[in-house]
Amino acid sequence: MEQTFVMIKPDGVQRGLVGEIIARFEKKGLKIKGLKLIKVSEEQAAAHYQEHQGKPFYPGLINYVTSGPVVVMVVEGVNAVKEVRKLNGATNPLEALPGTIRGDFAQDIGRNVVHGSDSAESAQREINIYFQPDEICDYDYLPSRWLYE
Numbered sequence: 001m002e003q004t005f006v007m008i009k010p011d012g013v014q015r016g017l018v019g020e021i022i023a024r025f026e027k028k029g030l031k032i033k034g035l036k037l038i039k040v041s042e043e044q045a046a047a048h049y050q051e052h053q054g055k056p057f058y059p060g061l062i063n064y065v066t067s068g069p070v071v072v073m074v075v076e077g078v079n080a081v082k083e084v085r086k087l088n089g090a091t092n093p094l095e096a097l098p099g100t101i102r103g104d105f106a107q108d109i110g111r112n113v114v115h116g117s118d119s120a121e122s123a124q125r126e127i128n129i130y131f132q133p134d135e136i137c138d139y140d141y142l143p144s145r146w147l148y149e
């Protein structure tokens with residue numbers, strides 16, 4: 001099993017999309033192992049987006065992600081990283097297909113509603129920025145036997 005990190009960004013929370021977005025991950029059969037609503041600190045945002053430091057959109061990105069509460073999640077599945085990024089859709093909502101979260105709910109790359117880690121390694125790094133180990137819950141996810149052969 002693979003874990004990934006998901007964030008419903010401030011626009012997603014403010015626009016009342018939290019339930020809709022979580023429902024998509026649930027219906028896909030992804031196991032939610034951690035879930036909370038938080039305000040992202042400057043330090044967390046800088047650590048999360050360190051790969052983008054120095055790029056023209058970086059200040060706006062940090063401003064955006066720290067501008068209001070977000071929902072952070074630890075999500076598990078056999079190919080959780082890829083499955084989440086597929087459900088999220090392309091980074092730029094203009095290129096995101098209908099049926100994806102960004103394709104259905106966003107229009108602007110700077111307000112693209114949701115984040116998903118780009119690899120298992122990034123996921124572990126990002127989970128550590130936002131979660132304490134005791135906030136991640138291990139439990140029997142009963143649908144597993146109906147999801148995987």
Ligand code: DAT
Pocket residue numbers: 052057061090091109110112114115116118
């Ligand atoms: P993703 O969120 O799909 O992993 P990324 O890691 O390349 O995409 O970029 C992180 C976030 O930064 C992205 O969700 C939105 C913002 N961003 C990326 N490229 C941008 C650009 N050219 N202009 C404005 N914002 C951008």
Ligand code: MG
Pocket residue numbers: 116117118
């Ligand atoms: Mg990324």
